[in-house]
Amino acid sequence: xxxxxxxxxxxVLILGATSGIARATALExxxxxxxxVLAGRDREELEILAADARVxxxxxxxxxxxxxxxxxxxxxxxxxxxxxxGVICALGVMPPQQESERDWETxxxxxxxxxxxxxxxxxxxxxDFEVRGSGFIAVLTSVAGERARKSNYIYGSAKSGLSAYTExxxxxxxxxxxxxxxxxxxxxxTAMTWGMExxxxxxxxEKVASDIYRGVRRKADVVFSPAPWRLIMAIMxxxxxxxxxxxxx
Amino acid sequence: MSTFAQRDLAGWGRFPSQNCFATRPEKRRxxxxxxxxxxxxxxxxxxxxxxxxxxxxxxxAGVLLLEKLNRFLDFDAQTGVLHAEGGASFADILxxxxxxxxxxxxxxxxxxxxxxGAIACDVHGKNHHRDGCLSxxxxxxxxxxxxxxxxTCSREQHPAAFWATIGGMGLTGIITTAKLRLIPIETTSxxxxxxxxxxxxxxxxxxxxxxxxxxxxxxxDCLASGASLGRSVLIRGNHAAPDEVSGDPLEFGxxxxxxxxxxxxxxALNSLSVKAFNALYYAAHPDREKIVPFEPFFWxxxxxxxxxRIYGARGFIQYQCVLPFETSRDGLKTLLETISASxxxxxxxxxKTFGPQNLGLLDFPFSGHTLALDLPASAGIVEFARxxxxxxLNHGGRVYLAKDxxxxxxxxxxxxxxxxxxxxxxxxxxxxNRFQSSLSKRLRIGGAQ
Numbered sequence: 001x002x003x004x005x006x007x008x009x010x011x012v013l014i015l016g017a018t019s020g021i022a023r024a025t026a027l028e029x030x031x032x033x034x035x036x037v038l039a040g041r042d043r044e045e046l047e048i049l050a051a052d053a054r055v056x057x058x059x060x061x062x063x064x065x066x067x068x069x070x071x072x073x074x075x076x077x078x079x080x081x082x083x084x085x086g087v088i089c090a091l092g093v094m095p096p097q098q099e100s101e102r103d104w105e106t107x108x109x110x111x112x113x114x115x116x117x118x119x120x121x122x123x124x125x126x127x128d129f130e131v132r133g134s135g136f137i138a139v140l141t142s143v144a145g146e147r148a149r150k151s152n153y154i155y156g157s158a159k160s161g162l163s164a165y166t167e168x169x170x171x172x173x174x175x176x177x178x179x180x181x182x183x184x185x186x187x188x189x190t191a192m193t194w195g196m197e198x199x200x201x202x203x204x205x206e207k208v209a210s211d212i213y214r215g216v217r218r219k220a221d222v223v224f225s226p227a228p229w230r231l232i233m234a235i236m237x238x239x240x241x242x243x244x245x246x247x248x249x
Numbered sequence: 250m251s252t253f254a255q256r257d258l259a260g261w262g263r264f265p266s267q268n269c270f271a272t273r274p275e276k277r278r279x280x281x282x283x284x285x286x287x288x289x290x291x292x293x294x295x296x297x298x299x300x301x302x303x304x305x306x307x308x309x310a311g312v313l314l315l316e317k318l319n320r321f322l323d324f325d326a327q328t329g330v331l332h333a334e335g336g337a338s339f340a341d342i343l344x345x346x347x348x349x350x351x352x353x354x355x356x357x358x359x360x361x362x363x364x365x366g367a368i369a370c371d372v373h374g375k376n377h378h379r380d381g382c383l384s385x386x387x388x389x390x391x392x393x394x395x396x397x398x399x400x401t402c403s404r405e406q407h408p409a410a411f412w413a414t415i416g417g418m419g420l421t422g423i424i425t426t427a428k429l430r431l432i433p434i435e436t437t438s439x440x441x442x443x444x445x446x447x448x449x450x451x452x453x454x455x456x457x458x459x460x461x462x463x464x465x466x467x468x469x470d471c472l473a474s475g476a477s478l479g480r481s482v483l484i485r486g487n488h489a490a491p492d493e494v495s496g497d498p499l500e501f502g503x504x505x506x507x508x509x510x511x512x513x514x515x516x517a518l519n520s521l522s523v524k525a526f527n528a529l530y531y532a533a534h535p536d537r538e539k540i541v542p543f544e545p546f547f548w549x550x551x552x553x554x555x556x557x558r559i560y561g562a563r564g565f566i567q568y569q570c571v572l573p574f575e576t577s578r579d580g581l582k583t584l585l586e587t588i589s590a591s592x593x594x595x596x597x598x599x600x601k602t603f604g605p606q607n608l609g610l611l612d613f614p615f616s617g618h619t620l621a622l623d624l625p626a627s628a629g630i631v632e633f634a635r636x637x638x639x640x641x642l643n644h645g646g647r648v649y650l651a652k653d654x655x656x657x658x659x660x661x662x663x664x665x666x667x668x669x670x671x672x673x674x675x676x677x678x679x680x681x682n683r684f685q686s687s688l689s690k691r692l693r694i695g696g697a698q
Contacts, residue, residue: 020275020317045276048334052320056345191275195254 006136006217008033010085015066015121018045020190021140022090024209029088030057032213037081039066068117069109078124086136087125088212089118092159094192100154107154114158119165126169129178137173138181138216139166143224146184146233149249170221179219183212186229201226251283258312261557262301264564264626264654267687269307271295273314277334277425281397283313284423284683293686294419296363297338300370301567302654303687304418310685313423315365321345322426329431330388335365335424342431347501347543351431354386360548365424370651371416371612375464375547378604382614383429384415385607390427395683399425413674416609418650420689421678434488436498439464439546441486442538445531449479449582453618456483456602463487464546468534470527471598471622474589478582481600482534489540502544509558515627523594550597559596560625566654568637569613569621571603572646577618580644584620584637591633598622610671613649621652631655650688658693668694 010033014026017038026036030053038046038053038061046063053061066077068091093113100107118139129135144152145159163182170180185208187199208225215223224230239247251272259266274283284292289311296315298305305312315336323332329351331342339353340360346352357372368390371382380386389403392414400422402411414421442462446452452467459465462485469481491498550556557565572580581600588595599621606615624630634655641648647664648656662668675682675695682696689695 018276023275042276042278044278048277048320048322051322055321055324191252191273194273195252 006085009035011035011037011060011083012086012088013037013039013081013084015039015087015089015118016068016091017049017063018042019090019092020192020205021185021188021208022088023049024205025088025090025212026053027056028206028209028213030059030061033059035060036062037084038063039077039081041065041067068121069112071117071120074121074124078121078128085134086138086216087122088216089122089137089139091118092140092142092192094152094155097152097154110154111158114155115161115165118162122165122169126173126178130173130176133176134178136179136181136216136219137166137169138183138212140183140185140212141166143184143186143229143233147236147239147244149247151249179216181212181215181220182222183208183215183225184222184229184233185225201228251279251286251288253286253288253311256312258295258298258306259564260301260303260305260654261299262565262567262623262626262652262654263557263560263562264566264630265303265306265687266564267303267306267308269312270310271312271314273317275317277318280313280315280318280423280425281393284393285395285397286311291683291685293684293689294335294365294369294423296336296366297361299357299359299362300366301652303691304370304651304653305366306687307685308687308690315363315423318425319363329433330428331431332426332428333364334426335363335368335390337364338362339364339367342429343501346431347434347437348499350434350499352434352543354430354432355380355383356547358548359551361551364427364429366419368415368424368427369417369419371607371609372651373603373614375466375601377614378459378465378602379463381604382416382607382609382612384609384612386430387415388428388430390414391425392421392678393423393425395422395679395681400678409674410678412608413610413671413678415607416612416650417671417675418611418688418694419686420684420695421675422684434499435491436489436494437501437543438489438494438498438540439486439543440489440493440538441484441541441546443534444483444485444536445534446479446481446483448477449578449585452479452481452483452600453578453581455481456600456618459485459602461487465601467600468530469585469598469600469620470531471585471588471595472524472527473531474586478585478589480531482531484546486541486546493540502542507552508554509556511558512562513559515561515563515625519594523596526596560623564626565623566626566630566634567621567623567652568634569619569649569652570637570641570646571613571615571617571619571649572641572644573615573617576644576646580640580646581618581620583640583644587637587640588622588624593624593627593630593633595622595624610667610674611650611665613647613651617646619649621649635660650692653688656692658691661692661694 018040050061141163142159144156148156166182211225253270256271292311295305318334319336465485467481467483603614
């Protein structure tokens with residue numbers, strides 16, 4: 001990556017900027033000299049986050065309102081973002097699985113935010129980056145997408161789809177010199193997991209943020225955060241289904 | 250609806266430890282909903298949990314964790330005024346602004362406190378005799394009431410709410426944002442002066458010569474008795490000038506913290522080991538002057554994370570009182586003799602001079618001497634602390650609520666004459682008594698009396 005598109009003076013767009021991981025990631029990139037474009041729905045919160053990044057780092061920070069599930073608004077939104085050197089997609093919701101099982105609207109939101117919205121906006125990003133021949137894209141999926149569990153398979157299936165999408169996108173954009181990094185965090189200590197019991201390898205969002213930054217900088221294909229999840233999921237993937245379906249988690 | 254997680258929480262002294270229901274909003278708009286969630290009967294804000302006793306606990310009720318609402322909103326380099334959310338930590342403020350040449354006007358002995366918590370306790374530092382409490386440097390703050398309304402409080406705007414919330418232990422509402430004036434600095438070093446004294450009289454006399462020092466505190470050997478009672482090492486200093494330091498004058502350390510990996514067994518700290526430590530400390534500090542970095546001068550114990558574990562799983566109390574100048578010599582002597590005779594080991598005891606009282610209704614400091622010491626929470630600790638309370642009361646003093654875990658409701662009223670005025674203001678700001686803590690319930694502050 002050239003100096004121009006990575007590091008000081010480069011602009012990174014954060015999609016879903018008010019989530020816990022996105023907050024930490026935005027600050028991580030701002031500390032490395034990036035200007036920020038923060039996109040989300042909650043304008044008051046975006047303004048607070050923008051002020052924080054400006055005071056801490058003195059960088060340029062803009063906010064652009066973004067309604068992830070209003071797909072028709074995406075082309076106009078993407079146009080309003082202007083020229084960006086990289087995009088980090090941190091869109092995601094994870095209501096309790098049982099609500100998704102019983103209530104279609106909840107289930108549909110899980111699918112639309114975690115998968116459809118990401119595809120919709122990243123298609124636009126990819127088309128422009130491909131023509132331009134530069135840029136980086138990092139997409140937050142989840143270890144939950146590696147192997148679906150009975151307690152979280154609806155969210156997991158959407159994240160699994162998104163992981164597959166990023167794998168194909170990476171292959172497509174490789175020739176154009178655009179990197180696509182799939183980030184697969186385990187449980188992270190944010191509002192999404194607050195109150196859940198006994199989460200393995202729970203890490204602070206700042207850890208995931210620094211893993212994302214380093215992954216993007218070295219143009220990694222897949223980043224597990226924290227790293228031990230790579231091995232854990234490799235083992236999980238070879239557990240035969242006749243055993244998997246009997247596991248109570 | 251907010252998510253509440255069952256948590257065993259404790260203050261920094263780890264005594265008491267209580268089951269609480271904690272929620273942790275990450276967005277500003279979530280705070281009023283969390284504060285009023287019917288899942289809990291009442292709630293108290295909590296920052297980084299550095300108050301020692303039960304001020305930020307709420308047994309079987311709500312605790313509102315504000316650590317994620319820690320954003321900086323604005324900074325004016327001309328005036329040094331920082332506008333930040335209540336959950337912003339002093340460590341974070343220092344890390345951001347010290348390299349730009351600004352410093353906290355007042356800092357307690359740890360930097361792991363939040364702005365909101367520091368205002369609610371109206372913390373003081375080694376410069377109280379010169380610069381007062383933190384509130385002297387607070388221009389205004391936003392107070393979220395149980396009604397959902399936000400009051401911007403300052404000395405001019407809603408002054409009653411301002412002076413009740415300063416030092417008000419979180420019982421008037423939630424401090425969502427505040428404006429704090431930082432002070433300009435030229436270096437991150439202190440020209441420190443160490444003065445050893447042989448007894449209490451010499452210590453107090455030496456404090457009388459504080460005038461030239463912005464910062465002043467004494468480590469006191471509280472196990473020394475007889476002719477050595479009250480022997481101390483005074484540690485005083487001023488900001489060093491740029492020509493007194495080498496290298497980057499504003500270098501501010503990212504030194505690695507050491508950690509206490511396990512709870513020490515209860516017998517590790519006994520009067521013998523502490524006596525040995527105190528004797529060594531005294532011997533190691535002859536009179537001298539030297540340039541020292543901020544960290545060991547202001548926050549010596551922050552170098553060891555979880556240092557509270559040296560007191561073992563039983564925990565400890567920190568007992569801090571202030572005595573007026575007129576009676577402090579007698580009072581300190583009686584307190585030190587009582588502690589020394591009890592054989593209760595105090596690893597760390599500090600003594601310093603306070604300047605005048607401010608208008609905070611529950612503010613702790615007033616002109617006099619303050620003594621702070623750690624006591625392991627071994628058998629009989631509550632009774633022993635109450636024995637000390639009687640001595641303090643007999644000498645016209647009082648104890649610091651931010652450290653307290655043992656005071657009785659009756660003695661609170663004898664120590665804090667403006668308590669009824671505080672309760673009246675609280676009743677106006679919080680008519681349904683939504684904001685309560687284990688401390689306020691123990692001391693019967695607010696609600697049905």
